Amino acid sequence: MSALEIRNIHKRYGEVETLKGIDIALESGEFLVLLGSSGCGKSTLLNIIAGLAEPSGGDIRIGERSILGLHPKDRDIAMVFQSYALYPNMSVARNIGFGLEMRKVPAPEREKAVRETARLLQIENLLDRKPSQLSGGQRQRVAIGRALVRNPQVFLFDEPLSNLDAKLRMEMRTELKRLHQMLKTTIVYVTHDQIEAMTLATRIAVMRDGRIEQLGTPEDIYDRPATLYVAGFVGSPPMNILDAAVADDGLRLASSGESLPLPVDFRNAVTAGRRVKIGIRPEALRLANTGMPGTRVTARVEVVELTGPELVATAKLGEQRITACLPPRTRLVVGLEHAFSFDEAALHLFDPETGRTLLTA
Amino acid sequence: MPGTWITTRAWLLMLPLLVIMVAVIGWPLVDTVRLSFTDAKLVGTAGGFVGFDNYAKMLGGSNFQRALITTTWFAVVSVAAEMVLGVLAALLLNQQFRGRTALRALMILPWALPTVVNATLWRLIYNPEYGALNAALTQLGLLESYRSWLGEPGSALIALIVADCWKNFPLVALIALAALQAVPRDITAAALVDGAGPLNRFRYVIMPYLAGPLLVALVLRTIEAFKVFDIIWVMTRGGPANSTRTLSILVYQEAFSFQRAGSGASLALIVTLLVTILAVAYAALLRKAAGAS
Numbered sequence: 001m002s003a004l005e006i007r008n009i010h011k012r013y014g015e016v017e018t019l020k021g022i023d024i025a026l027e028s029g030e031f032l033v034l035l036g037s038s039g040c041g042k043s044t045l046l047n048i049i050a051g052l053a054e055p056s057g058g059d060i061r062i063g064e065r066s067i068l069g070l071h072p073k074d075r076d077i078a079m080v081f082q083s084y085a086l087y088p089n090m091s092v093a094r095n096i097g098f099g100l101e102m103r104k105v106p107a108p109e110r111e112k113a114v115r116e117t118a119r120l121l122q123i124e125n126l127l128d129r130k131p132s133q134l135s136g137g138q139r140q141r142v143a144i145g146r147a148l149v150r151n152p153q154v155f156l157f158d159e160p161l162s163n164l165d166a167k168l169r170m171e172m173r174t175e176l177k178r179l180h181q182m183l184k185t186t187i188v189y190v191t192h193d194q195i196e197a198m199t200l201a202t203r204i205a206v207m208r209d210g211r212i213e214q215l216g217t218p219e220d221i222y223d224r225p226a227t228l229y230v231a232g233f234v235g236s237p238p239m240n241i242l243d244a245a246v247a248d249d250g251l252r253l254a255s256s257g258e259s260l261p262l263p264v265d266f267r268n269a270v271t272a273g274r275r276v277k278i279g280i281r282p283e284a285l286r287l288a289n290t291g292m293p294g295t296r297v298t299a300r301v302e303v304v305e306l307t308g309p310e311l312v313a314t315a316k317l318g319e320q321r322i323t324a325c326l327p328p329r330t331r332l333v334v335g336l337e338h339a340f341s342f343d344e345a346a347l348h349l350f351d352p353e354t355g356r357t358l359l360t361a
Numbered sequence: 362m363p364g365t366w367i368t369t370r371a372w373l374l375m376l377p378l379l380v381i382m383v384a385v386i387g388w389p390l391v392d393t394v395r396l397s398f399t400d401a402k403l404v405g406t407a408g409g410f411v412g413f414d415n416y417a418k419m420l421g422g423s424n425f426q427r428a429l430i431t432t433t434w435f436a437v438v439s440v441a442a443e444m445v446l447g448v449l450a451a452l453l454l455n456q457q458f459r460g461r462t463a464l465r466a467l468m469i470l471p472w473a474l475p476t477v478v479n480a481t482l483w484r485l486i487y488n489p490e491y492g493a494l495n496a497a498l499t500q501l502g503l504l505e506s507y508r509s510w511l512g513e514p515g516s517a518l519i520a521l522i523v524a525d526c527w528k529n530f531p532l533v534a535l536i537a538l539a540a541l542q543a544v545p546r547d548i549t550a551a552a553l554v555d556g557a558g559p560l561n562r563f564r565y566v567i568m569p570y571l572a573g574p575l576l577v578a579l580v581l582r583t584i585e586a587f588k589v590f591d592i593i594w595v596m597t598r599g600g601p602a603n604s605t606r607t608l609s610i611l612v613y614q615e616a617f618s619f620q621r622a623g624s625g626a627s628l629a630l631i632v633t634l635l636v637t638i639l640a641v642a643y644a645a646l647l648r649k650a651a652g653a654s
Contacts, residue, residue: 052550073556085547089569098565099555146555 003028003186009058020210029184033197036207042190078147079156084139086131093127096145117149137168157189194234206230228355231279239279240322246274255318266349269358279348285324288341296341397627403620415627432607436586439522447533455541472531480595483524514604533578540574580643608632
């Protein structure tokens with residue numbers, strides 16, 4: 001039995017269909033991240049799970065029962081909003097305890113639960129304050145506390161970190177991961193931030209245009225992207241995508257005419273003459289030393305950016321550009337051709353028409 | 362002295378306005394104060410100085426006391442009803458439904474009507490021979506025979522309050538609607554998930570956003586209601602049997618119907634003082650509310 005099961009969920013607003021059949025089954029304790037750019041339907045799906053929007057078709061089950069048609073309060077869920085959505089006139093303690101208060105939990109029990117939650121989130125000293133007296137990070141902790149205190153079956157997070165500055169976002173991300181490891185709660189988390197998705201999720205659903213583009217573990221999504229969209233969306237800088245054709249002796253790059261070997265995994269999937277898109281992650285590229293074995297391409301370096309931990313080089317390979325993430329002290333000369341090498345296993349092949357991977361297994 | 366020229370020019374520029382203000386506000390006010398200490402008639406005698414006689418007579422008289430009670434009753438009931446109706450209307454108009462924009466525009470209509478038009482309209486509705494209210498109530502079987510709503514002391518004030526509410530609740534609704542639209546969607550959603558029912562959502566989540574703007578509406582409406590004159594003058598002229606005679610009507614009758622300019626002036630100043638006390642009290646309340654948020 002799944003903790004949360006989403007079955008063939010559709011959502012139409014008049015002519016527009018924002019969700020086109022979503023199927024996900026979550027085991028208890030899973031951390032699912034719905035990842036996608038704005039307008040992909042991820043927040044709509046979250047609102048449907050919460051009961052803040054009704055689907056046009058499909059079913060949602062928590063445990064053994066369908067929760068469709070149930071009032072949000074009866075769904076055994078808690079939600080953390082992007083804007084924190086704290087009640088401005090109430091103290092932090094009352095904000096956290098409000099859900100329990102509405103459920104008529106006796107005051108002593110409520111106070112105990114609020115205090116425990118506050119301790120967990122390290123906000124015990126803030127309990128008497130009003131939300132307006134808190135910093136962004138503190139407000140976010142209170143919002144999380146308000147969800148935690150009710151101990152529901154499923155937690156819903158709607159882009160909870162996107163209003164925080166970069167440093168705080170990282171801190172809260174680690175904090176969320178810590179909480180999840182400790183409490184083993186079932187979480188559905190919406191974000192457009194692929195780093196958040198990769199770091200937090202036990203599984204990621206990459207969404208696009210109301211559909212799930214790929215559902216898998218962070219490793220699946222990163223190492224075996226199912227589509228060009230996923231390949232381009234996850235990873236920073238994004239995967240290099242090059243046009244190529246299958247020849248008798250391997251792959252031929254469209255832009256430079258260079259030959260590359262056809263990776264073993266794809267040998268049965270393609271035949272000579274077929275056009276493909278090749279994907280290779282920037283971090284899979286190395287600067288090739290003379291005499292070093294392995295596959296290599298030659299490209300003219302255009303721009304070099306040092307980010308600190310790495311050096312991001314943009315180079316021109318015939319008519320196309322590729323990006324390589326290299327060790328920070330790599331010596332590159334802008335304007336000169338350099339050879340970049342990589343393992344052939346790092347190559348991904350996609351169908352240029354459908355955008356889907358040509359990996360058959 | 363530095364700035365003298367600037368100061369002189371500023372005074373020169375303000376001079377026309379000052380002259381007009383002194384002529385239309387300052388002088389009548391001063392003259393009213395002067396009049397209130399005389400036994401002047403509206404026409405004829407200029408009147409002699411009588412000290413505080415007028416004030417003593419007015420404050421001690423049963424007319425004033427009865428008018429004060431009538432006015433307070435009118436103000437409290439009509440403003441309370443307007444606040445409740447206004448907030449309910451705003452809550453309704455804040456929902457998503459087809460025709461909402463049209464309904465919002467329609468709602469403002471009574472408020473946009475001139476008071477005299479509104480009063481005439483309601484006088485027709487209350488008409489004892491062919492009024493719509495009588496027709497509706499008898500046809501529904503709620504009333505045996507036609508009544509003179511404005512002609513009976515027991516019902517005239519209530520009938521006036523209804524007419525006044527109908528005209529003025531849209532203002533409250535408008536202010537409340539603007540405040541409701543400022544309530545963040547996420548917060549109401551959070552309250553839904555937290556399990557707050559409609560009443561608790563209103564009380565704990567919406568009311569804090571509504572309180573400040575509603576207080577402004579309350580201040581405006583109370584002061585207006587306390588000064589009420591035109592709607593009553595058109596509909597009942599303070600009758601029947603003085604049952605709808607408010608303070609402003611009393612002032613008018615004293616000064617113009619009975620032509621006792623002196624005592625009329627003293628009464629007018631008493632009413633002004635009462636309204637000023639109300640206004641100052643409300644201003645303090647508003648400042649406190651602003652400080653609290």
